[in-house]
Amino acid sequence: MTASLSKGINSFKEVIDAPIASFFSSCVHCGLCAEACLFYTTTGDPKYTPIHKLEPLRRVWQQEYTLLGKLGKMLGLSKPVTDAELAEWEPLVYDSCTMCARCAMVCPVGNDMTYMIRKMREGMAASGHAPAGLVGASTRSVEIGSPMGVRLPAVKAQMKHVQADTGIEIPLDVMGAEYMVLMSSMEIINFPEYLGAVAKIMKQAGKSWTLCSEAFEATNSGIQIGASDIARVLVQRIVDGAEKLKVKTVISPECGHAFTALRWEGPNLIGRPYTFEVLHILEVLDGFRSAGLLKTTGFEEARLTFHDPCQLVRRGGVLEQPRNLLKLVAKNYVESADHGKMNWCCGGGGGVSAIEEAEPLRLQAFKIKKTQLEETGAKTLVTACANCRIVLEEGLEHYHMNIPVVGLTEMIAAHLTQEKEAR
Amino acid sequence: MTHLDLLTFARGSALNWALMVFVAGVVLRLFEIFSLGRKPDFAKPRSNSPGSGWRTMFTRSLPAQGMMKHHAVSYISGYVFHAGLFLAIFFLAAHIAFFRSMTGLSWPNLPTPLVDASVVAAMVALGVLLAHRLNSPVKRLLSGFGDYLAWAVTLLPLLTGYMAYHHLLFEYTLMLALHLFSVELLLVVLPFTKLFHTFSLFISRWYNGDIFGRKGVAS
Numbered sequence: 001m002t003a004s005l006s007k008g009i010n011s012f013k014e015v016i017d018a019p020i021a022s023f024f025s026s027c028v029h030c031g032l033c034a035e036a037c038l039f040y041t042t043t044g045d046p047k048y049t050p051i052h053k054l055e056p057l058r059r060v061w062q063q064e065y066t067l068l069g070k071l072g073k074m075l076g077l078s079k080p081v082t083d084a085e086l087a088e089w090e091p092l093v094y095d096s097c098t099m100c101a102r103c104a105m106v107c108p109v110g111n112d113m114t115y116m117i118r119k120m121r122e123g124m125a126a127s128g129h130a131p132a133g134l135v136g137a138s139t140r141s142v143e144i145g146s147p148m149g150v151r152l153p154a155v156k157a158q159m160k161h162v163q164a165d166t167g168i169e170i171p172l173d174v175m176g177a178e179y180m181v182l183m184s185s186m187e188i189i190n191f192p193e194y195l196g197a198v199a200k201i202m203k204q205a206g207k208s209w210t211l212c213s214e215a216f217e218a219t220n221s222g223i224q225i226g227a228s229d230i231a232r233v234l235v236q237r238i239v240d241g242a243e244k245l246k247v248k249t250v251i252s253p254e255c256g257h258a259f260t261a262l263r264w265e266g267p268n269l270i271g272r273p274y275t276f277e278v279l280h281i282l283e284v285l286d287g288f289r290s291a292g293l294l295k296t297t298g299f300e301e302a303r304l305t306f307h308d309p310c311q312l313v314r315r316g317g318v319l320e321q322p323r324n325l326l327k328l329v330a331k332n333y334v335e336s337a338d339h340g341k342m343n344w345c346c347g348g349g350g351g352v353s354a355i356e357e358a359e360p361l362r363l364q365a366f367k368i369k370k371t372q373l374e375e376t377g378a379k380t381l382v383t384a385c386a387n388c389r390i391v392l393e394e395g396l397e398h399y400h401m402n403i404p405v406v407g408l409t410e411m412i413a414a415h416l417t418q419e420k421e422a423r
Numbered sequence: 424m425t426h427l428d429l430l431t432f433a434r435g436s437a438l439n440w441a442l443m444v445f446v447a448g449v450v451l452r453l454f455e456i457f458s459l460g461r462k463p464d465f466a467k468p469r470s471n472s473p474g475s476g477w478r479t480m481f482t483r484s485l486p487a488q489g490m491m492k493h494h495a496v497s498y499i500s501g502y503v504f505h506a507g508l509f510l511a512i513f514f515l516a517a518h519i520a521f522f523r524s525m526t527g528l529s530w531p532n533l534p535t536p537l538v539d540a541s542v543v544a545a546m547v548a549l550g551v552l553l554a555h556r557l558n559s560p561v562k563r564l565l566s567g568f569g570d571y572l573a574w575a576v577t578l579l580p581l582l583t584g585y586m587a588y589h590h591l592l593f594e595y596t597l598m599l600a601l602h603l604f605s606v607e608l609l610l611v612v613l614p615f616t617k618l619f620h621t622f623s624l625f626i627s628r629w630y631n632g633d634i635f636g637r638k639g640v641a642s
Contacts, residue, residue, distance in 0.1 A: 019630040021456040025623040029570055030501070031561035035493045046564040066455055068615050104635070106487035108501075109620055110479060110628030112635075264638060267465035274467075317469050317639025341640050342488050 005083045008127020012060040012081075015119035021065060023116060024058050026109035027051055033103035033113060038345055038365045039096040050103040050113040053092040056081045057120045083127070090129045093120055095358035099224075099257075099350035100310040105342060114315070117350075121226025130225045133355040137221040138230050145237075146217040147354070148185035155183075155216050158192050168199040173245065174210035179284070180247040180276075181209055182218035182238065182262075184255040186386035194254060194386070197413030201285065204416050205293040209251075215241030218253050220261035224351030228269060235266040242276050249277045251284055254407050256311030256349060256385040263316065280312060281409050282384050286321035289328065296415040300330045305378035306408075307336075307369075307392060308343035309385035322384055322408055329415045336376045344368050348391030366395035373403065384408045426596040433603035441607035448614025449622060456626060468637035475636020476629040483628045496555050500548040507545025510538055511581065539588065546581050549574065573616045579605035 034040040034049040046052070062069035063078050072078040101114040124130055137147035144151060159170040171177065179202070187194040202209045215238040222231025242250050252259040263278045279287075288294040306326060312318045319340055326333050338344060347365040352358050369392070373381065381396075381403050383389050392405045486498050512518060516532040523529040532538075553574055556562045583602035586592055593601070613619060635641070 016459060018456050018459045018461045019627070019634070021459050022623050022626040022630055025452065025456060026617075026620040026627040028617050028620050029556075029562065029565040030497055031559060031565055032490065032494055032497060034561045035490060036487075040561070044560075046560040049561050049565065052565060065459060067451060104631060106490050107631070108483060108486075109624040110483050110631035112631045115634060264466045267467075268462065271465070273465045277467075314640060315635075315638060319640070338489060 003126055003128030005081075005086070005127050008086060008123040008129070009060060009081060011123035011126040012057055012120070013064055015122050016057070016061050016065060019112070020057075020116055020119065021061060023109075023111040023113075024054075024061050027111060028109065030108065033107055033111070036102040036106040038098075038100070038102075038347060038368050039361065042365045042367050043361075047092060048096050050097070050117075051111065053089070053097055054113065054116050054120060056085055056089055057116060057123070060123075086124060086127050086129045090124065090131065091358070093117060093124050093129075094131050094134070094350075095352060095355055095361060097350060098310065098345045098347060098352050099315075100345035101315050102310075102342065102345070105314065118223070118226065121224075122228060123226075125226045130227075131351075131355040131357065133357075134221060134225040134351050137351075137354050138225050138227060141217070141219070141221050141234055142230055146185040146188075147219055147221045148189060150185045150188050150217065152213055152216070155188060155211070155213075158188055158195060159211070161192060162196045162199060166196050166199055168203055170195065170199060171208075171210040173213050174208065176246050177208040177210040178248050179207060179209040180212055180215075180242050180245060180250045181253070182251060182258070183211075183216055183253050184219045184258055184386050185217060186219075186255070186390060187253055188216075190390060191386055191407060191410075193410045193413075194407060197407075197410040198251075198281070200413045200416055201288070201294070201409070204295065205288045207288075207293075210245060210247070212241035212245055214244075218255055218258035218262060220258060220265075221351065221354070223261045223265055224257060224354070231261060231265065232269040235261060235269050238262060239266070239270060239274065242274075247276055249279055249284070252278060252280045254281060254384045254386050254389075254409055256309035256316070256387060257351075259316050259318075260311045280316065280318050280321075280384075282312070282318055282321045282325065285409065285412060286324050289324060294328070294412070295417040296328050296412065297417050298329070298415055300380070300411070300415075301332070302379040303332045303334060303377060304330055304380040304382055305334050305336050305373070305376045306339070307346065307381055307383040307388055307405075308340055309383060309388045310343070310345050310349055312384060313343060314341045318384075322382075325408060325412055326382065329411060330382075334376050334378060336372045336378075338372065344372055346388040346391040347395065348387060353387055353391050362391070363395060363398050366391075366398065369395060370399050370401065373401070379403065381405045382408050382411060426594060426600065430596050430600040430603070433600040433607070437607055438603065441610040445610040445614060448611075449619075452614050452619055453622065456623065464637065466637070469639035473636070475641050476631075476633035478641070479632025479636075480625050480628045483624075483631070496551065500551045500555070504545045504548035504552065507541040507543075507548065508577075508581065510541040511545065511584065514538055535588075539585070542581050542585050546578065546585070549578050549581070569616050572612065573618050576605070576609045576612045576616075577618065580609055 037050050040048040063073045097117050099114045104112040104114050140149050141147045220234045252262050259280050267273050347362045389405050514533040515538045519532050583605045587598040587602050
């Protein structure tokens with residue numbers, strides 16, 4: 001499909017719904033949302049004010065869906081949205097918004113800017129104003145099966161590797177397994193320890209699980225770029241895989257936006273509820289913990305803190321589970337200021353980490369994370385999102401901070417009772 | 424036309440017209456919002472946050488965690504202005520008498536000097552907010568004609584009411600007529616500017632609370 005301004009404007013018109021109309025109607029231009037945005041607070045540049053990033057969408061709403069706006073348009077008094085303007089807005093809608101939704105938590109009139117950015121990106125993509133990095137990731141996802149170009153043989157190679165490492169067989173395409181485990185490409189390429197950790201935990205808990213050869217990738221660049229047609233194709237793969245294998249639960253990996261895509265957007269993308277349940281790996285682990293199926297031994301000695309992935313916590317509701325799990329294995333666990341639902345984003349969510357041009361700004365925005373971390377005095381940073389993890393690692397390296405970043409699932413797996421006994 | 428004629432007009436047909444525009448405008452604006460509808464959400468909501476939309480309608484009146492210290496000017500001036508305006512509209516003895524003459528309903532009033540002080544506080548707060556709007560780069564970028572219009576039509580009823588009560592500038596009857604005209608101007612402008620947040624913020628807060636609540640994050 002070729003992109004054009006008229007397609008973009010039509011897409012804007014399509015996505016505007018009652019919530020968006022109420023948000024734009026309510027905005028009093030108080031600017032408080034700026035203070036919640038990591039890009040504004042670290043640069044002081046007013047153009048990063050969240051509601052300002054939505055200005056073209058607001059004008060389309062006003063000109064198309066309000067009486068005064070329509071009159072103004074008829075009389076030629078209103079400023080139409082142009083291609084040049086959308087080009088100017090591209091860095092505001094993509095590079096400098098991680099869809100972290102911190103602004104939506106502080107807005108006095110209750111505007112959910114993230115809800116609107118997500119929808120506005122549909123029109124940006126349709127008008128040809130999506131960043132090249134995200135376009136590439138989306139194309140690879142549809143054509144190859146993963147945004148980083150990972151194919152099934154790479155997954156099989158990792159399965160073999162993990163099998164050799166742990167002595168546990170990694171099940172593939174097992175009909176009727178209780179859990180179907182998904183991964184993100186980041187985990188397949190950069191963090192293979194995730195799969196090993198899941199294998200050990202499932203073995204100890206005595207649960208049946210499987211990978212699926214047709215649906216191993218959980219990430220969904222369609223929801224980041226704002227292309228629901230692509231997002232639908234990617235979710236449908238997982239739904240087809242899960243329904244074919246007749247699994248009870250699909251486990252979203254340590255990846256924030258994959259959880260949003262699968263748990264919250266997926267049913268709406270395919271237009272029906274799922275026949276299976278979707279849980280984040282931390283929800284599964286905390287469920288095991290409360291059922292007494294997660295037996296751990298020993299504690300982490302280092303002072304450590306947890307980075308709440310935005311999509312998992314603020315926009316996903318998985319808030320208590322990581323804390324419950326950390327308490328199992330860490331004695332010296334400290335919370336950072338603004339933790340939990342008010343946590344600051346790593347700076348790379350919402351597809352930002354895939355946008356090359358956005359890197360200098362992202363590293364500048366990381367200063368807020370840096371300060372937040374330094375205040376805790378933590379020696380280890382734990383998180384539960386592979387994208388946060390890589391972005392945090394890059395940020396820490398950039399600022400010469402020697403703090404290892406660990407995935408919570410693998411930290412739990414390292415403390416499993418059977419693991420220690422086997423040594 | 425005498426001052427009394429002017430006041431009679433202000434209290435009579437001018438008020439009726441203004442109220443008609445106001446009610447029609449509010450209904451139209453609400454229709455513009457709700458007629459856009461919302462797609463059904465097929466994602467299974469978390470069960471631990473029912474009523475989040477309704478709660479958020481009220482809880483959003485409080486500053487979010489950590490925000491007060493960064494934005495004390497906006498928050499404090501905002502509270503002082505809204506509280507002062509609310510007290511003046513609904514608790515001044517003269518206003519209650521006016522509402523009773525129109526609707527037959529009445530309620531206890533607050534001492535007039537207290538309401539007078541709250542009006543002064545509200546006007547000072549409006550002044551501070553305007554200065555902040557002109558000086559804060561973020562607010563300046565977001566502001567346009569509508570913002571300054573909204574500011575002016577909100578200040579005028581407070582100012583003319585204060586001047587009428589204290590017999591300043593013009594003769595009382597004329598000042599009272601001007602006060603009524605300023606209120607009528609506010610009524611006519613409200614539905615079509617950001618002042619419509621008086622109504623729509625309950626809708627936007629509800630949606631926000633509902634969207635977050637379904638995901639298990641009570642706001």
